[in-house]
Amino acid sequence: NDLTRGLAALGSAAENCATRAGAAGLDFARCVQDAASYPNFLLPRPLFDEALRNASCRLPGASRALRRHTLDISAGGSDCSEQARRLDVEVFREHPPVALIKGFAPNATCARLLLVAGGLDSLSPAVARGVAGGFYRRSSSKNVANHELDAHPALQSLRAEMFLAAKQLTGYSLNSTSPEPLNIAAYRNPGDEYRPHCDGRCSGDRHRPGERVATSILYCQVPTEGGHTTFTHDALKIAPSEGDLLVFGYLIGQTMARGEAEHSACPVLAGGKWIATQWYAEENG
Ligand SMILES: O=C(O)CCC(=O)C(=O)O
């Protein structure tokens, strides 16, 4: 029938376009749309997004950075000394930004964070779209309350540095006085994943003061196979190392991005993965 044919066409168009999308400038979503003459088959939008996302997960190798630069951040240490750090940054997209900071957090900081969170066994099935442990988000997670985090100088400065880095890499003014809690998430079983979604409102309309505009993901454990973070609409496939921090924003001028904000965690194929996600709200709320 039409749906089956449409899905097959989408799938192969997506594979095809994803392989070619390594070349800068190719609009992956547009390529798939044109090749599969979507929406002629009248496929629901989520199926289109699924096809894009599955193709981006199956891309051979990872995306290459457009450019690299260094970032100097200095968060006041617990002894009030200024500790300046110079970090290597890989930029994968300029607007809205997607950038990976290499070696952001040492192993010991991740270990401390996990200890404070109560260990991986204390996490509960993650909730997405109001459903826990569902098909949409197969992982487990937990929020670490701000007062728990702030009780540990190493974690307090970890977060201070996250905010500095996120501000500098996005250029947004972010609310650091009342941050959202840090979210710990683990993908422990083969097939665990987080299907394509947006962290904020990917509505394409004018942004509202004080709403969520950026995300950072600290990768504390990366799987040996699979589990990449992908940006569905431009076939970006990020392959971080342990300790790296991914920062991405979803504002285009004063407008909330749409497809550019959509991302996913590909299914873990081997090994385990755990991350710490910080969501950032704009300052004027
Ligand atoms: O696990 C990932 O790579 C993505 C996680 C994510 O999208 C989130 O925590 O909002």
Ligand SMILES: [Fe+2]
């Ligand atoms: Fe997300």
